[in-house]
Amino acid sequence: MSDILNSAGSVHSLLQSIKQGDTRILSRCISWVENESGKYLDILQSLDLDQFSKNVIGITGPPGAGKSTLIDALAGNLLGQGGKKIAIICIDPSSPFHAGALLGDRIRMSKWFTHPDVYIRSLASRGNAGGLNPKVIEITDLLKAARFDYIIIETVGVGQNEVEVASIADSTVVVLTPESGDDIQAMKSGLMEIADIFVVNKSDHPEADNLLRHLENAVMYSKKEIPLVKTIASQGVGVETLSQIIVRDLNSNKDSEKRYRLIAEKTYQLVLQKKMRSIDKQALLDKIKEGIRIENFNMYRFVEDF
């Protein structure tokens, strides 16, 4: 392993190892991408991807909706099909108020953590609005190169940023629960746009039917058909049905124009990131600090020069 990771001109070998299922090398490459270190750019530029494969499943919803439990159950069902490899990416908000610990626990809790056909990786959202890690596009592409049959991306909440789970996922599952006490009216419009599938989890809760009726009503007014699935993830109830509906959604003949849009949006984000990196922050800060010492410094006039 160290040979491949250190020697020159080995990008081809690295990609070969990733394709053959070497998860240690995959993990290392993901870390490179996260930190923009090592051969990360060479690797990404050498990827030979089918932009039209559909195997990324986004799972999102408010905290406490039972997303992790549902994903555990879903992974079990997909593995039961035989011969399938599954990658699970958990993205947690990074904030001093709920940092590292929580995330680590969740990962360790998954019963698939040591399964040879399951790869689990946690990423911090790094303050990114859509609840996504800023490198999730690149990391998803690495997982595609590693030939996972299904890539599940779990995020908390739904941001309004352009990079959100719905723009990465081929099928977006929004998990809700009667317990979360959300104002359905308030969230309707945003969720209708991103959801390909709705799950009402903890559907044995007394308020579940109420939530379900609200959603059915909302779906009626939606431009697209959005299946509604009732689950009790902790007991495996409804998981088989959900699994079938997800696979059907992935295989459906979705508008390829939408597909183009998603890839274009991804590429646009990369251009933005590149532009931002192109600013020499320290030089700029030094120049600004000089400017501030001038009386009546007005930053809005100052930035006109850039």
Next chain:
Amino acid sequence: MSDILNSAGSVHSLLQSIKQGDTRILSRCISWVENESGKYLDILQSLDLDQFSKNVIGITGPPGAGKSTLIDALAGNLLGQGGKKIAIICIDPSSPFHAGALLGDRIRMSKWFTHPDVYIRSLASRGNAGGLNPKVIEITDLLKAARFDYIIIETVGVGQNEVEVASIADSTVVVLTPESGDDIQAMKSGLMEIADIFVVNKSDHPEADNLLRHLENAVMYSKKEIPLVKTIASQGVGVETLSQIIVRDLNSNKDSEKRYRLIAEKTYQLVLQKKMRSIDKQALLDKIKEGIRIENFNMYRFVEDF
């Protein structure tokens, strides 16, 4: 009002009205800034600000810490000093999961909502990571031009983005409560950096002393002195003390080098925003869409051209 807002060459009149306390015109200008419409840029570029005034108080902490109640009590105390004008900015996360409604309620709940010397405005965080509205820098400058004696900015949580409340506020108050059940260990480092003052609210809670001990211990290892204040905001307990400590902190001779850094950081953010706006997104998207149709399209190679 409509004359001033519509006629040409009236930026000077607008600023005069704002300085004289016309809150309708202030509100309109804030909306212009939020939407980048109207005369927003002219107004900002015409501001003649003392970059070294210190009157912005940041109040942050996890949801449920009682920040709004504390701000209500604090505003009462500051008004009691006589002749003071106070602006309160509430920034709420914008997400389909907890949207508009919540925010509106909070604003309406404030007993100062109709007080002539209090100006309250709510802003959505617009998916911005640090829990701040992307235009909060500009809006704070407008409030400074409107000659408020104190500008209180309330945010939920603490992001890791460069624009966070601590970079806008002259004094940052971090409000914690034993109820929030945060892992103190996990959040210590981030909070120590941003906090100028700690508040343990709901200090009659049985676990309050425990939280207090944790914080005292953490503060001991901090590079700076951070006062710790116990409050029961709902009963006004500790609010007088907190108010005095905040005013003392605002008036303290803080390192002016830090002050330069904050303004530089603000200006840097403006440059970033300007760069991002400079990209013609639609033209770029069109170009990308052409690229995608080529076989083996690789976006990481594609963006090299930008």
